[in-house]
Amino acid sequence: MQALRVVPTIHYFDTFKDFNEEFKLGKGDILVTNQWMYDPYVKPLGIDMPVIYQEKYGAGEPTDEMMDAMKAEMDKYEYDRIIAFGGGTIVDCCKVLACDIPDKVADLYTGKVAPKRVKKLVVVPTTCGTGSEVTNVAVASIPSLNLKKGIADEETYADIAVLIPESLQGLPDKVFATSSVDALIHAVESFLSPKASPFTEMYSVKAIEMIMNGYKEIIAAGGNTAENRKPHLKDFCLAANYAGIAFGNAGCGAVHALSYAHGGAFHIAHGEANFICFTEVFKMYMRKQPKGKIELANKLFADVLGCDPADVYPALDEFLGKILEKKPLHEYGMTKDQVAEFAKSTVDNQQRLLANNYVPLTEEEIAEIFENLY
Numbered sequence: 001m002q003a004l005r006v007v008p009t010i011h012y013f014d015t016f017k018d019f020n021e022e023f024k025l026g027k028g029d030i031l032v033t034n035q036w037m038y039d040p041y042v043k044p045l046g047i048d049m050p051v052i053y054q055e056k057y058g059a060g061e062p063t064d065e066m067m068d069a070m071k072a073e074m075d076k077y078e079y080d081r082i083i084a085f086g087g088g089t090i091v092d093c094c095k096v097l098a099c100d101i102p103d104k105v106a107d108l109y110t111g112k113v114a115p116k117r118v119k120k121l122v123v124v125p126t127t128c129g130t131g132s133e134v135t136n137v138a139v140a141s142i143p144s145l146n147l148k149k150g151i152a153d154e155e156t157y158a159d160i161a162v163l164i165p166e167s168l169q170g171l172p173d174k175v176f177a178t179s180s181v182d183a184l185i186h187a188v189e190s191f192l193s194p195k196a197s198p199f200t201e202m203y204s205v206k207a208i209e210m211i212m213n214g215y216k217e218i219i220a221a222g223g224n225t226a227e228n229r230k231p232h233l234k235d236f237c238l239a240a241n242y243a244g245i246a247f248g249n250a251g252c253g254a255v256h257a258l259s260y261a262h263g264g265a266f267h268i269a270h271g272e273a274n275f276i277c278f279t280e281v282f283k284m285y286m287r288k289q290p291k292g293k294i295e296l297a298n299k300l301f302a303d304v305l306g307c308d309p310a311d312v313y314p315a316l317d318e319f320l321g322k323i324l325e326k327k328p329l330h331e332y333g334m335t336k337d338q339v340a341e342f343a344k345s346t347v348d349n350q351q352r353l354l355a356n357n358y359v360p361l362t363e364e365e366i367a368e369i370f371e372n373l374y
Helices: 016-023 035-041 064-074 088-097 106-110 173-192 198-220 226-250 254-266 270-288 293-305 309-320 338-349 363-373
Strands: 009-012 029-033 051-053 081-086 120-125 137-142 147-152 160-163
Touching: 016 120, 029 035, 029 064, 029 088, 035 051, 035 081, 051 064, 064 088, 064 137, 081 088, 088 120, 088 137, 106 137, 106 147, 147 254, 160 226, 173 198, 173 226, 173 254, 173 270, 173 293, 198 226, 198 293, 198 309, 254 270, 254 338, 254 363, 270 293, 270 309, 270 363, 293 309, 338 363
Parallel strands: 009 160, 029 051, 029 081, 081 120, 120 160
Antiparallel strands: 137 147
């Protein structure tokens, strides 16, 4: 069994200026970013290259329509290398946009067309959650099909990942919360995956410890604000990357699988959608197989929280709730009728993720989780 593979090559710089000095951005490049990231970090450097502002093509998480519109604009320029400077939306879009798209982006998600890379891709993440810079997963909603799905293919790996803690400074409070909680869930789901190895476990455990201890310091300082986060940005940047390496090898499971149903239906940020079902999924795991690796995961959390492992899930909800509010699904618009619908959708569309569960879950058990979350 392959124990660990790290793709792509990872670079680290303190500032975007340092990154530019080594990578010499300019002719032959196209930058995909947001204007609020471009203005403070890129504009002062006077780099001559075309810029695509993702927000002009749609708000929120990636959709096929957003990517089709971005591709139409990008096709106006000559370029060999895409610089993806942004959060999960930009990174996932660029993984797809670096591939050949004969007609519509949706064709790659439905399997009509296989991904084939035609452009070089450099990813510079500006959130501390997705870990997408070191995975081959590109998630998008396809509104016309009422579907949210991920591609995971050799062709959708970036060529180079670049970590720059400076780029996390301007994160809005909620974006920090949703992205870093996402990283935490990447770490613990990959830790419990049947595909985990001693190497991926090392990255998972380190990421869990760094994120939980970072949260502890932020809460002790008065809560989730830019000022309170600033001393910890390097740790969160690295932890998200470690978690990405772990789940890029071992995969994520039922938390992510279930999250696509309500995340897609109600346009909930990915990390928030995961957080909603995190502890309920783990309670089901514990009910089915309380002896095993989940005990180690529970102890990791309990040690940071200073609680008995038997009380870890309520304590974890209370602790994480100081970073990100957790709400029942009916507050987002879910109806009772959708419990069975979401469970069926999860089983029908998310087998790639469900294969990585700590223990298998039936459609009835998934429906019970949604019922508890309602």
